[in-house]
Amino acid sequence: MNLTLKIWRQKDSKAKGQMVDYKVTEISEHMSFLEMMDVLNEQLVNSGEEPVAFDHDCREGICGMCSMYINGEAHGPDRGITTCQLHMRMFNDGDTITIEPFRAAAFPVIKDLVVDRMAFERIQQAGGYISVNTSGNTQDANNIPISKHAADEAMDAATCIGCGACVATCKNSSAMLFVGAKVSQYALLPQGQVEAADRVKNMVAQMDLEGFGNCTNTGACEVECPKGISLESIARMNREYLSATLKG
Amino acid sequence: MSGILNSSIGRKFAMALSALFLMIFVLQHFVINLFSVLSPDTFNEISHFMGTFWVVQYVIQPILIIGVIFHFVMGFVLEIKNKKANGVKYAKNNGAANSTWMSRNMIWSGGFILAFLIIHFIDFWIPEINTKYIVGDMSGMHNGEFRYFHELQEKFVPIWRVALYIVGFVFLALHLLHGFDSAFQSTGANNKYTKGLQGFGKAYAILVPLGFIFIALFHHFTH
Numbered sequence: 001m002n003l004t005l006k007i008w009r010q011k012d013s014k015a016k017g018q019m020v021d022y023k024v025t026e027i028s029e030h031m032s033f034l035e036m037m038d039v040l041n042e043q044l045v046n047s048g049e050e051p052v053a054f055d056h057d058c059r060e061g062i063c064g065m066c067s068m069y070i071n072g073e074a075h076g077p078d079r080g081i082t083t084c085q086l087h088m089r090m091f092n093d094g095d096t097i098t099i100e101p102f103r104a105a106a107f108p109v110i111k112d113l114v115v116d117r118m119a120f121e122r123i124q125q126a127g128g129y130i131s132v133n134t135s136g137n138t139q140d141a142n143n144i145p146i147s148k149h150a151a152d153e154a155m156d157a158a159t160c161i162g163c164g165a166c167v168a169t170c171k172n173s174s175a176m177l178f179v180g181a182k183v184s185q186y187a188l189l190p191q192g193q194v195e196a197a198d199r200v201k202n203m204v205a206q207m208d209l210e211g212f213g214n215c216t217n218t219g220a221c222e223v224e225c226p227k228g229i230s231l232e233s234i235a236r237m238n239r240e241y242l243s244a245t246l247k248g
Numbered sequence: 249m250s251g252i253l254n255s256s257i258g259r260k261f262a263m264a265l266s267a268l269f270l271m272i273f274v275l276q277h278f279v280i281n282l283f284s285v286l287s288p289d290t291f292n293e294i295s296h297f298m299g300t301f302w303v304v305q306y307v308i309q310p311i312l313i314i315g316v317i318f319h320f321v322m323g324f325v326l327e328i329k330n331k332k333a334n335g336v337k338y339a340k341n342n343g344a345a346n347s348t349w350m351s352r353n354m355i356w357s358g359g360f361i362l363a364f365l366i367i368h369f370i371d372f373w374i375p376e377i378n379t380k381y382i383v384g385d386m387s388g389m390h391n392g393e394f395r396y397f398h399e400l401q402e403k404f405v406p407i408w409r410v411a412l413y414i415v416g417f418v419f420l421a422l423h424l425l426h427g428f429d430s431a432f433q434s435t436g437a438n439n440k441y442t443k444g445l446q447g448f449g450k451a452y453a454i455l456v457p458l459g460f461i462f463i464a465l466f467h468h469f470t471h
Contacts, residue, residue: 006339019339072342098340105335171343171352172330176256204257213333214256214326216354217430223346235438241257242436 001027001093005040007052008100010109013116017109019098029089033076034059034066036088053112059084061226064161067168068113069100074165074224082163082226102168106175106210119210120162120178126206127199128182130191141191150188157184159227166221166229172213177221179207180233187240197244204241259326264434266319267427271452273312274420278456281463284400292394299376299396300386320362327355350426357423364416371403404467413464417457424453 002025010017024040031039034056041051057065066083070076076086091097099113107115132138146154160181167175183200186192192199215234222231252258280298283291298304343352350357379385388394404410428449432442 008339017336069338069341072338072340073345077345100338100340103335103338105333107335109336169346171334171347173333173335174256174330204255208256211333212256213330214260215434216326216330216351217426217433218347218351220343220346220351231433232438235433235436238257238261238434239436241255242261245252245255245258 001029001088001091001095003027003036003091003094004096006096006098007113008109009052009112010101011111013108013110017112019100027088029087031088032059032084033068033070033086033088034084053110053114055114056084061085062161064163064226067102067115067117067164069102069168071098074102074169075163075226079223080226080228082161082165085226102164104164104167104173104212106173106212107164107167115164117162117164119212120164120175122210123175123179123203123206124162124182127195127202128186130186131195132191144190146189154185154188157181157188157229157233160185160225160229161227163226165224165226167212169220169224170213170215171218171220172216174215174221175207175210175212176215176234176237177225177229177231179203180235180237181229183237183240184233187236196240197247200237200240200244204237259322260434263319263322263326264431266315266322267431268435269312269315270319271424271428271431273315274456275452278459282459284397285463285466288397291400292388292396295396296388296394299380299388316365320358323355323358348426350422351430354423354426357419360419361416361423364412364419367412368416371409375399401467401471404464405471407468410464410468414461417460420460421453421457424457425450428453 002023005022005024006019007022008017009020022040022044024036024043027036027039034054037052037054044051055065055067057063059066061082061084064082066075068075068083070083070086075081075083077090078086101107101109101113101115102117106119107117110116158181160178162178164178166177167173170177183203186199187196217231217234219231222229253262280291280294283294388396390398404413429442429446432438432445432449437445
């Protein structure tokens with residue numbers, strides 16, 4: 001298929017970016033979206049132009065690196081996938097595809113389609129962990145009974161890959177689905193109870209400090225999340241936070 | 249607990265509590281108004297009681313006014329903060345692919361409700377306050393009978409006012425279609441009852457404004 005691509009080009013974090021049009025031809029419908037971008041970049045390199053910078057790593061939907069806002073949606077028009085899992089069969093011959101970086105004040109553009117998502121790392125560092133003594137006498141986790149239901153729910157929350165699609169798609173650039181998932185992951189397990197109150201307070205404080213917006217429960221994040229993290233995570237975080245704050 | 253309103257979740261919680269309070273108020277307002285259709289005498293008696301009982305006038309009314317102002321001010325503050333969090337605007341954004349129009353436009357439906365409320369205050373609340381507290385007439389009587397029902401009927405004679413009220417209630421319905429569920433989610437209530445609550449919320453959001461519209465039309469066509 002032959003396509004017109006409208007891509008955000010920005011030289012560096014300080015430069016003023018703009019949308020630039022490119023044509024790509026003979027794109028196979030079996031290609032992934034990133035492979036189509038590789039074709040474009042080969043074409044640009046061969047013609048002596050600067051290739052389009054975009055994030056990617058595992059290319060199998062696990063690392064959460066590939067971002068991109070494609071035709072007005074985080075990771076494009078398909079559901080439950082990252083951009084590397086988006087196939088060109090989702091598009092038609094002759095289509096014009098708009099490709100932009102994830103937008104949020106807390107996700108500044110580094111170059112072209114690459115954004116700085118270190119804000120997520122700093123939120124994790126503020127409390128997204130459990131303190132375990134790893135001196136060699138660590139207790140086997142299987143010694144602590146956990147109900148199947150709690151384990152399943154914690155696992156669902158833990159599948160969050162921190163890709164940032166929730167922030168990118170949210171009209172308020174809110175990070176509450178991400179933080180909700182990380183808080184829930186530990187709040188549901190006995191190992192997470194000891195630091196539960198400090199965790200949620202510190203992570204929410206860091207989230208606010210990073211400049212993410214306020215959730216207005218549109219549910220767009222849940223729809224666009226490649227791992228299907230539910231709004232229940234946000235509700236749980238709200239409960240955890242309110243309980244921790246009201247108790248002091 | 250200090251500084252809870254300085255956090256994003258604290259602000260959401262406060263917004264939700266004010267919303268839940270206002271939804272209860274709207275429901276009781278609707279029930280009282282419905283009596284104007286079912287039994288004008290009962291409507292007069294309830295109106296007189298609500299308009300003269302000190303708990304309603306000096307305790308509940310100020311709380312309600314504070315609740316309304318808080319909900320609007322916080323709504324605008326959150327909107328400004330959220331816009332600041334956005335950064336550069338997308339060249340193409342397909343919001344309809346993942347969320348409802350109502351959820352994305354709460355600030356607009358809320359803004360129209362605010363405009364409607366100002367008109368509503370000028371129509372009913374200010375004349376009422378003037379009669380009771382400026383003129384000093386607490387009797388609730390006019391020409392030997394209760395004035396409330398007749399005043400209500402008179403207000404809905406001009407069709408332009410009826411049309412204005414219909415538009416106001418359409419925006420209230422749009423606001424509630426997202427706001428009802430959203431308030432519960434913000435308080436952390438997302439559990440096995442959520443689906444049922446969403447159904448109830450949709451019914452509330454449609455039936456209550458529709459009921460208000462019916463009452464306005466009823467008085468316009470029956471007076």
